[in-house]
Amino acid sequence: MSAQPLHFVSPAQFRGRVSEALADDGLRDNFRSAMHFLRDKRASQFPDPVETEALRDLGEAVRKHALAHLPALLEKLEANLQARGVEVHWADTPDEACAIIHRIATEAGARRVIKGKSMVSEEVELNHYLEARGVECLESDMGEYIVQLAGERPSHIVMPAIHKTKQDIARLFEQKIPGVGYTEDVDALIHTGRQVLRERFMQADIGISGVNFAIAETGTLWLVENEGNGRLSTTVPDIHIAMMGIEKVVDTLEHALPLASLLPRSATGQAATTYFNLISGPRRPGDQDGPRRMHLVLLDNGRSQAYADAQLRATLQCIRCGACMNHCPVYARVGGHAYGTTYPGPIGQILSPHLLGLEASRDLPTASSLCGACAEVCPVRIPIPSLLMRLRTEANRAPGAAVAQPLAGQGASFSLGQKLVWRFWSGIYASPGRYRLLRWAATRLRRLAPRSQMGWTQHRTPLVPAARSLHDLMKARARGRPGV
Amino acid sequence: MHAVRPPRPDQVYLFGTCLIDLFVPEAGLDAVRLLEREGLTVHYPPAQSCCGQPAFTSGNPDEARRVAAAQIALFDQPWPIVVPSGSCAGMMRHHWPTLFDDDPALQARARDVAGRVHELAGFLVEVLAVDYSAAGGEPVTVGLHTSCSARREMGTRVHGVQLLSALPGVTLDTHASESECCGFGGVFSLKHADISGAIVRDKVASLSAVCDRFVTADCGCMLNITHAAEHQGRPLRGEHIATFLRRRLEGAA
Ligand code: SF4
Numbered sequence: 001m002s003a004q005p006l007h008f009v010s011p012a013q014f015r016g017r018v019s020e021a022l023a024d025d026g027l028r029d030n031f032r033s034a035m036h037f038l039r040d041k042r043a044s045q046f047p048d049p050v051e052t053e054a055l056r057d058l059g060e061a062v063r064k065h066a067l068a069h070l071p072a073l074l075e076k077l078e079a080n081l082q083a084r085g086v087e088v089h090w091a092d093t094p095d096e097a098c099a100i101i102h103r104i105a106t107e108a109g110a111r112r113v114i115k116g117k118s119m120v121s122e123e124v125e126l127n128h129y130l131e132a133r134g135v136e137c138l139e140s141d142m143g144e145y146i147v148q149l150a151g152e153r154p155s156h157i158v159m160p161a162i163h164k165t166k167q168d169i170a171r172l173f174e175q176k177i178p179g180v181g182y183t184e185d186v187d188a189l190i191h192t193g194r195q196v197l198r199e200r201f202m203q204a205d206i207g208i209s210g211v212n213f214a215i216a217e218t219g220t221l222w223l224v225e226n227e228g229n230g231r232l233s234t235t236v237p238d239i240h241i242a243m244m245g246i247e248k249v250v251d252t253l254e255h256a257l258p259l260a261s262l263l264p265r266s267a268t269g270q271a272a273t274t275y276f277n278l279i280s281g282p283r284r285p286g287d288q289d290g291p292r293r294m295h296l297v298l299l300d301n302g303r304s305q306a307y308a309d310a311q312l313r314a315t316l317q318c319i320r321c322g323a324c325m326n327h328c329p330v331y332a333r334v335g336g337h338a339y340g341t342t343y344p345g346p347i348g349q350i351l352s353p354h355l356l357g358l359e360a361s362r363d364l365p366t367a368s369s370l371c372g373a374c375a376e377v378c379p380v381r382i383p384i385p386s387l388l389m390r391l392r393t394e395a396n397r398a399p400g401a402a403v404a405q406p407l408a409g410q411g412a413s414f415s416l417g418q419k420l421v422w423r424f425w426s427g428i429y430a431s432p433g434r435y436r437l438l439r440w441a442a443t444r445l446r447r448l449a450p451r452s453q454m455g456w457t458q459h460r461t462p463l464v465p466a467a468r469s470l471h472d473l474m475k476a477r478a479r480g481r482p483g484v
Numbered sequence: 485m486h487a488v489r490p491p492r493p494d495q496v497y498l499f500g501t502c503l504i505d506l507f508v509p510e511a512g513l514d515a516v517r518l519l520e521r522e523g524l525t526v527h528y529p530p531a532q533s534c535c536g537q538p539a540f541t542s543g544n545p546d547e548a549r550r551v552a553a554a555q556i557a558l559f560d561q562p563w564p565i566v567v568p569s570g571s572c573a574g575m576m577r578h579h580w581p582t583l584f585d586d587d588p589a590l591q592a593r594a595r596d597v598a599g600r601v602h603e604l605a606g607f608l609v610e611v612l613a614v615d616y617s618a619a620g621g622e623p624v625t626v627g628l629h630t631s632c633s634a635r636r637e638m639g640t641r642v643h644g645v646q647l648l649s650a651l652p653g654v655t656l657d658t659h660a661s662e663s664e665c666c667g668f669g670g671v672f673s674l675k676h677a678d679i680s681g682a683i684v685r686d687k688v689a690s691l692s693a694v695c696d697r698f699v700t701a702d703c704g705c706m707l708n709i710t711h712a713a714e715h716q717g718r719p720l721r722g723e724h725i726a727t728f729l730r731r732r733l734e735g736a737a
Binding site: 018019022028032036329330333334365366367368369370371372373375376389390391392393394395396413422423425426428429430431432435439442443454455456457458459460461462463464465466468469470471472473474475477 | 500502504505506507508509510512513516528530531533534536538539540541542543544545546547548550551553554632633636637661663664665667668669670671672673674675676677678679680681682683684685686707708711712714715
């Protein structure tokens with residue numbers, strides 16, 4: 001058995017999948033209208049710009065504070081969780097995280113795992129790892145369940161099955177769940193899913209969940225959700241394993257409050273989620289329910305690379321609300337699967353280079369018009385366009401060039417040809433004499449402008465320079481020529 | 485509304501931008517005419533070329549720095565620098581100073597220049613408080629497209645709306661997804677041609693649903709949308725806001 005997690009897809013085939021996605025009009029329309037719906041819902045939750053900006057300031061400050069004290073807060077979190085009887089594990093790589101969980105399962109003789117929603121478990125491809133070793137994993141979040149049943153990966157970090165229509169789901173349930181007929185009635189579909197899941201909660205040996213905020217001061221794991229499956233996965237089975245990236249820690253309960261307000265409003269346009277679960281350790285003597293043992297797995301997987309860089313550290317402010325993808329003109333058209341990463345959309349474009357290296361993810365930082373819609377809605381003010389430009393710079397840098405903190409895959413997009421083109425370009429535009437020559441040639445030889453202009457003319461008519469440049473017109477004007 | 489207005493200058497620089505220079509020069513000339521109409525003397529440093537944005541956004545800051553440094557040297561008088569393009573103005577105002585972190589002397593000059601940069605529409609509204617109530621022309625309906633960086637870095641949409649809605653006979657129509665990007669993004673339109681093409685296709689469709697003409701303060705977006713519409717055989721055409729304003733002021737449609 002290979003130790004490497006199995007990748008369904010990889011960002012290396014980004015371009016090919018983009019073409020497929022763009023050719024699929026149905027998919028594009030689904031995504032676009034879903035995104036517009038989510039944009040409107042978010043907007044309805046932030047009616048007052050002054051309050052919104054003040055809350056975003058607070059969210060940003062809280063996250064920046066946590067990152068500025070990250071090592072100390074993680075130690076505090078660990079100590080406080082341990083004091084409450086939680087076993088804390090550290091994993092550098094996806095493989096280590098999976099192995100830790102597999103070991104816990106093996107030691108407990110566990111065969112069945114029920115999962116609440118956890119993007120970190122997607123990131124490490126836990127389901128595949130465990131299933132390949134005879135441990136059955138069932139997703140209990142409705143969206144995740146649908147995606148798992150279809151043998152796919154989530155296309156959105158908050159709404160994993162957003163790419164599916166109700167007809168898709170009706171067909172899927174009919175095919176995969178014994179005794180279920182075709183129905184497009186959404187309530188009936190949800191009811192079917194719930195019934196399957198209810199039984200499985202009772203049979204599960206282990207419940208696995210994600211974490212939205214880990215509060216260092218109190219040793220509390222905060223989980224938000226709407227379906228109640230998160231609460232069931234963390235209370236019914238005998239063992240609860242929570243998984244989180246090392247950046248999810250915040251200092252105090254008070255610090256988590258603005259984030260808990262920003263997250264549902266930004267994500268689904270809800271004032272609050274249906275469930276807030278604050279978990280502080282396993283069942284204590286006298287408790288009626290709750291897991292008998294509890295673990296937390298903390299995953300690095302490249303996050304410390306982002307942490308080490310003063311600018312790129314802002315990547316880790318993210319609270320995974322998904323608003324950036326909901327507002328992204330690229331995501332809305334290519335959909336989540338095209339990215340080939342666990343985290344699609346703008347957050348995926350700035351985070352994946354740390355998780356996977358720039359080599360594998362080199363097409364992601366460039367796949368943006370830098371329109372800034374993401375940064376405008378990001379509840380913790382991550383300057384996504386600036387980070388994309390920085391990643392472009394690192395991908396363009398010569399592979400061996402000495403820098404203080406080289407990123408994994410530095411120089412992945414380096415090409416001597418490209419470098420020379422930009423040198424040449426700057427040589428022209430930084431020199432008035434050479435630029436004059438360019439203007440002269442472009443305006444006088446305008447009829448020779450090529451009919452095919454790289455990517456431009458695939459969807460547009462060619463650009464043709466004007467007969468006289470603005471420089472020409474201004475010069476003529478200065479000489480008092482009439483008519484200009 | 486604007487109680488504190490910056491002092492009204494009598495001389496300004498015009499930074500024409502490389503796209504206007506080579507592809508839409510009349511927009512630059514119309515910007516000059518609009519400024520002169522308000523009694524200003526306009527200086528056009530002939531050694532100017534480009535703000536460096538193409539290199540900067542594509543991850544080539546050394547080359548952007550080289551080009552920006554050559555421009556910064558051109559504006560030694562303390563006059564405002566008016567730029568008829570929101571995204572170039574944004575580059576000059578917000579990003580030029582960040583290019584020179586390693587060179588305090590140049591950074592100080594970049595800051596001084598950046599602090600004087602104004603996008604044309606914003607300058608007409610905020611600093612000159614222009615009065616266009618005497619403009620004429622046939623009744624016309626136009627759309628307004630604001631470039632994303634202009635909207636977010638320079639607040640240009642507000643100024644565009646203010647200028648256009650003050651013109652007699654001009655109806656401004658808002659289109660669906662108005663705030664969404666047109667898909668240009670400079671080098672993005674070449675590197676990811678298909679994604680860019682899909683975005684501009686939707687922009688052409690939503691603008692075409694309300695008008696045949698749109699006005700914009702950004703030549704990159706204007707060329708993108710207009711050439712995409714032409715490619716699709718649609719009648720939609722864009723016009724730079726300076727040209728549109730000048731023509732209305734002359735009483736033409
Ligand atoms: S980057 Fe910002 S908008 Fe995007 S998921 Fe993270 S917190 Fe939300």
